[in-house]
Amino acid sequence: MLNSVIIYCRPGFEKEAAAEITDLASAIGVFGYPKVIENSAWISFVTHDENGALQLMEQLDFASLIFARQWFAASPLMENLPEKDRIGPLIERVKEMERVKEVASGKFSDFRFSDWSVEYPDTNEGKELSPFCRKITVPLRQSLKRSGLLISSVKNAEKASEKLSNKFSSKFRLHLMFLSGREAWVGISRIDNSSSWVMGIPRLRQPKGAPSRATLKLEEAWHCFIPEKEWATRIPAGKRAIDLGAAPGGWTWQLVEQGMFVDAVDNGPMAPELMATGMVDHIQGDAFTYEPKKPVYWLVSDIADKPARVADLVGRWIAKGLCREAVFNLKLPMKQRYKEVLNCRNKIDARVTEAGIRYELRFRQLYHDREEVTGHIRVLIG
Numbered sequence: 001m002l003n004s005v006i007i008y009c010r011p012g013f014e015k016e017a018a019a020e021i022t023d024l025a026s027a028i029g030v031f032g033y034p035k036v037i038e039n040s041a042w043i044s045f046v047t048h049d050e051n052g053a054l055q056l057m058e059q060l061d062f063a064s065l066i067f068a069r070q071w072f073a074a075s076p077l078m079e080n081l082p083e084k085d086r087i088g089p090l091i092e093r094v095k096e097m098e099r100v101k102e103v104a105s106g107k108f109s110d111f112r113f114s115d116w117s118v119e120y121p122d123t124n125e126g127k128e129l130s131p132f133c134r135k136i137t138v139p140l141r142q143s144l145k146r147s148g149l150l151i152s153s154v155k156n157a158e159k160a161s162e163k164l165s166n167k168f169s170s171k172f173r174l175h176l177m178f179l180s181g182r183e184a185w186v187g188i189s190r191i192d193n194s195s196s197w198v199m200g201i202p203r204l205r206q207p208k209g210a211p212s213r214a215t216l217k218l219e220e221a222w223h224c225f226i227p228e229k230e231w232a233t234r235i236p237a238g239k240r241a242i243d244l245g246a247a248p249g250g251w252t253w254q255l256v257e258q259g260m261f262v263d264a265v266d267n268g269p270m271a272p273e274l275m276a277t278g279m280v281d282h283i284q285g286d287a288f289t290y291e292p293k294k295p296v297y298w299l300v301s302d303i304a305d306k307p308a309r310v311a312d313l314v315g316r317w318i319a320k321g322l323c324r325e326a327v328f329n330l331k332l333p334m335k336q337r338y339k340e341v342l343n344c345r346n347k348i349d350a351r352v353t354e355a356g357i358r359y360e361l362r363f364r365q366l367y368h369d370r371e372e373v374t375g376h377i378r379v380l381i382g
């Protein structure tokens with residue numbers, strides 16, 4: 001019954017998201033096929049096994065996916081929801097699905113949710129559903145509660161679970177994704193193996209004073225790649241960072257906000273207010289030949305150039321011990337975009353492994369990325 005993995009992605013990147021999940025699924029022996037509607041901002045991957053979606057998601061690490069913003073294991077698409085009572089059939093479906101979940105996972109003695117969301121695709125058409133989704137949320141919540149399917153908060157869930165059973169934990173989030181007023185996917189994701197943002201879309205505000213909108217890419221990258229409790233030690237105030245392709249300074253602004261000193265490398269002009277902080281040195285030169293005299297903690301790069309060149313640069317910096325962590329943006333070509341990211345990953349893997357360095361490397365197409373993906377590499381010490 002839970003045989004479709006629904007994946008949200010950036011509109012226009014459905015083929016990439018599909019190729020990626022198909023590759024990963026076949027590598028672990030879960031067989032199925034993707035279904036793609038171009039520019040719909042979501043795909044489904046249908047598994048041959050009746051409950052294959054949940055099995056697939058149990059075996060994959062959401063953090064390792066590049067093109068997925070969010071995912072959930074869904075039961076078959078609900079079509080023809082009656083306009084007069086959409087809620088009744090939806091609740092029935094959640095109940096049915098829950099029974100399967102228990103059987104599939106074998107270890108849950110309770111099936112209530114503490115986290116749930118009403119969703120729609122991130123397209124103009126999808127956004128037209130937003131008022132409808134807002135409207136249906138309140139009665140849906142009431143019905144879910146009345147049916148004993150919902151616990152209002154995580155705290156309550158923990159309390160209730162203590163009483164009911166030691167085994168129970170509210171591990172799953174419920175997703176109700178509407179494609180129209182009559183069609184919906186109903187499914188679940190593991191809270192600890194999915195995005196904590198609804199539909200994988202972070203609610204970040206353009207900071208006042210940041211010189212470009214690109215600033216949000218670096219902020220989102222940190223949210224995505226670094227647990228917030230580690231920000232203070234891993235984006236350490238007082239230490240130095242290098243920003244390659246820095247102008248006008250949106251990424252530099254983020255680093256300065258964290259209290260870091262920045263060498264900003266770009267031939268273009270930096271925002272005067274940022275230079276006035278006294279924490280930035282503007283180096284007018286070529287990002288591909290520049291190297292710091294002493295190793296620094298952070299390298300960030302938003303250079304507009306070929307992705308393979310940027311991957312070579314990042315591999316070299318890490319292999320030579322020039323930085324500990326890097327966030328870098330890869331501007332993707334028009335075609336073969338998934339393959340291009342894999343090529344770049346292989347280049348970095350080869351160079352850093354050859355240098356005998358332990359590291360972790362991830363890529364993600366962030367919400368604020370356009371025709372690009374963001375990479376993060378961190379040297380592991382000890």
Ligand SMILES: C[S@@+](CC[C@H](N)C(=O)[O-])C[C@H]1O[C@@H](n2cnc3c(N)ncnc32)[C@H](O)[C@@H]1O
Nearest residue numbers: 212214245247248249250251286287302303304
């Ligand atoms: C997307 S913009 C960077 C925006 C910046 N991260 C921000 O938040 O304001 C790309 C920058 O890369 C710079 N760039 C491209 N090739 C470069 C190179 N070889 N050396 C230095 N900068 C380069 C461009 O001048 C441009 O300012």
